Amino acid sequence: GAVVSQHPSRVICKSGTSVKIECRSLDFQATTMFWYRQFPKQSLMLMATSNEGSKATYEQGVEKDKFLINHASLTLSTLTVTSAHPEDSSFYICSATTGSYTDTQYFGPGTRLTVL
Amino acid sequence: AQRVTQPEKLLSVFKGAPVELKCNYSYSGSPELFWYVQYSRQRLQLLLRHISRESIKGFTADLNKGETSFHLKKPFAQEEDSAMYYCALSAQGGSEKLVFGKGTKLTVNP
Numbered sequence: 276g277a278v279v280s281q282h283p284s285r286v287i288c289k290s291g292t293s294v295k296i297e298c299r300s301l302d303f304q305a306t307t308m309f310w311y312r313q314f315p316k317q318s319l320m321l322m323a324t325s326n327e328g329s330k331a332t333y334e335q336g337v338e339k340d341k342f343l344i345n346h347a348s349l350t351l352s353t354l355t356v357t358s359a360h361p362e363d364s365s366f367y368i369c370s371a372t373t374g375s376y377t378d379t380q381y382f383g384p385g386t387r388l389t390v391l
Numbered sequence: 392a393q394r395v396t397q398p399e400k401l402l403s404v405f406k407g408a409p410v411e412l413k414c415n416y417s418y419s420g421s422p423e424l425f426w427y428v429q430y431s432r433q434r435l436q437l438l439l440r441h442i443s444r445e446s447i448k449g450f451t452a453d454l455n456k457g458e459t460s461f462h463l464k465k466p467f468a469q470e471e472d473s474a475m476y477y478c479a480l481s482a483q484g485g486s487e488k489l490v491f492g493k494g495t496k497l498t499v500n501p
Contacts, residue, residue, distance in 0.1 A: 307486060318477065318493040319435075368435070372486040379425075380489065382435040 276300055279371045281383035288359055289391055296354045296386045298369030304349035305371035309380065310342075313366040325352050359390040393418045395480050397492035404468050410464040412495045414452075414478030422480045423490065424454055424461040429475040438463075448472070450482050468499045478487070 276303040288294050311319040323344050325331040331344035343355040370380035394417040404410050426438040438448045441454040452463045478492040
């Protein structure tokens with residue numbers, strides 16, 4: 276159990292376009308989802324925390340107008356990279372959790388974004 | 392501020408040798424500490440958390456509040472243990488946001 280999927284797994288887009296990445300919890304209800312960014316050979320950097328039905332909380336330095344996060348249901352959160360630029364190229368990973376103190380975060384497989 | 396430090400980027404041992412992956416943290420409150428593992432071409436997955444006090448795949452980790460450490464240990468490394476290991480900290484349990492260390496790549500040689 277506790278499977279999280281991401282779609283697409285890879286995406287290539289042109290500079291200036293927008294890209295949407297989906298994160299789904301397949302077999303549990305996720306009250307909270309997290310979005311991370313991972314640069315090559317580096318650690319995961321938390322971008323934002325998304326709670327179902329409310330606005331996302333962004334970490335310092337993350338542009339909320341550039342990285343739009345929507346968590347409209349208990350099984351789906353989306354990250355939209357608006358007006359993408361080559362420096363946005365990265366590996367984006369989501370995680371999901373039920374929100375219980377004793378629970379943990381379940382990670383998606385990640386999405387490789389390449390902006391040309 | 393919360394910070395997790397993994398001083399070793401790379402660690403290489405031979406099969407059957409003991410292995411210790413170091414993790415130190417900085418946090419003024421009572422943190423919860425985790426070890427996550429990422430095998431080649433697989434997603435990040437939880438290995439263990441300090442409140443569980445479990446041994447998973449032969450790995451153990453003890454939270455030392457005096458030394459602010461949470462080192463991961465295994466007495467006899469196996470080739471299948473080769474992976475990236477990330478230490479992470481949460482201020483309020485596993486469902487809250489995590490601060491990750493930079494990771495240690497463990498290679499277990501035959």
